Amino acid sequence: MNRVIVIGAGPAGLSAAITVAENGYEVLILDEYMLAGGRLLGQLYEEENGKWWNGIIESKSLYDKAVALGIEIRLGTPVSNIEKLNGSWVIYTDEETYYTSHLLLATGAAEVPLPIPGWTLPGVMSVGAAQVMTNVHRVKPGNRGVIIGVNVLSSAIAMELKLADVDVACITLPKMNQVTKESGNPMDVMNSLLHVSHMAPSAFVKFGSKLMKNDFMKKMGITFFPKKGVKMWDIPIMLRKAVINIYGNGAVEGVTIATISMSGEVIPGTEENISADFVCISGGLYPLAELAAVAGCPFFYIEELGGYVPLHNERMETVLDGLYVAGNITGVEGAKVAISQGVTAGLSITNSMSGGKQEVEIKEAIKKIEHTRDNAFIQFHPAVKEGKQKLQQYWEEYNQQAKVEVHS
Known part of the structure; x- marks a missing residue:
């Protein structure tokens, strides 16, 4: 006893x-x-x-x-x-x-799962699973991946994947719905991203984060955020793009992304495909x-x-x-x-x-x-x-x- x-x-x-x-x-x-x-x-x-x-x-x-x-x-x-x-x-x-x-x-x-069309395809995993595969078992989750969800966890693991010579095409948002409301809202995500800016090797990102001290500056930052993203560890962080679908025939072949408004709404006609053989979903912990x-x-x-x-x-x-x-x-x-x-x-x-x-x-x-x-x-x-x-x-x-x- x-x-x-x-x-x-x-x-x-x-x-x-x-x-x-x-x-x-x-x-x-x-x-x-x-x-x-x-x-x-x-x-x-x-x-x-x-x-x-x-x-x-x-x-x-x-x-x-x-x-x-x-x-x-x-x-x-x-x-x-x-x-x-x-x-x-x-x-x-x-x-x-x-x-x-x-x-x-x-x-x-x-980990918190984020439901996204196509997420049951082989090759879709949580970002934590990719971390364990890479850092613990020394197995690459794939050759080229997309990370869905911009937060502290995905930012840290993206850096680790990069160290393992895994190509990360981009880190982007999920399409906003009732479940992904905060994860798909650029303003909410901007606040979380600012707290990992010190991890970035980019002087531009570090300097820019210091300017985001109030809501006005944050709105300006979202408004003029580059559509192709801002790079951290040479990985584009896209706050004005969202994944609307994961596609593939029997396995992941890529994702469809679209430009979104400041409030997270998809802008019709802006869809494009990004090829990838694995997808990581990061909804936090x-x-x-x-x-x-x-x-x-x-x-x-x-x-x-x-x-x-x-x-x-x-x-x-x-x-x-x-x-x-x-x-x-x-x-x-x-x-x-x-x-x-x-x-x-x-x-x-x-x-x-x-x-x-x-x-x-x-x-x-x-x-x-x-x-x-x-x-x-x-x-x-x-x-x-x-x-x-x-x-x-x-x-x-x-x-x-x-x-x-x-x-x-």
Whole structure:
């Protein structure tokens, strides 16, 4: 019963398990994938200081440290259900049922699909799938591709594909409909693109982004945005074009794009075809929080964090006794933030198990999360700090209401 169980072998789960083990407690990690590391495995980019962040190397470092500490890691083990019985968390898998008093959910995030005509053709994939194929398995997704969806994720992965000598014809918008409303609106997309301008080697893009300080300048930028796009890493970023169809006979052969208005409406008669043998769809990420929902944890929808997140505090504690969360399940951010959150969650767990002996370390760990967030190279959601403030407010309101109900 004293064994801590962590679900998720990504950066948050591994760092939390390492922290718990370093404090003298036994840990078991469960993960459905065949490799430890989670989304960290596919990451490869150059930081502002000129150093390269290689997710495979970072993952191996965390994994090796966990193994050296005697942490048991069971890969290829999906969790189908969790519940609280007789004061213990019960974790169900196909092979075995596990019990623990302290359970951490570090399940990460999943990609948001964007429905586009032709998206069921072989050769159409999520942009994350292309990243894993290229960076993890060293297999090119194709020779020439089109990325649909202009956001932080697609921008970062386009750069990685370029490094792997994969030809990316363009990054463009999806045709706007009820599902792709924000992803297909040039103004909304402009706001997200500005937050990755520092990643571009183009001095023009970097300089232009500095001018986009207000809505008027942004409208001017959209109005005069080149129809052929602005290049980043020699890849055209097209904010005034949208994919209206993916075509091919049994497999992807190309996409049909059209010019769109400032509001995202297709301009008739502007259609043209772009040849490609693969297409990546990028709708962003959302917290993968189904297991927290199954456990009965309350949720709040916070757009700045990527979607519905389980209610928790800055110590990574949920309102359910013995249940903790860390990483992208708490809001979509980068791997370095996830690692800091994992350390905090690990300290909160060992603090509970040791009778409150690590309060000082927890406070320092929380400060480390803030510092890491403030200095993050990639921000998936620019208003993440506002989202965290909303979450803290919901936490306080929930607990206040719970006190009222107890005394009524």
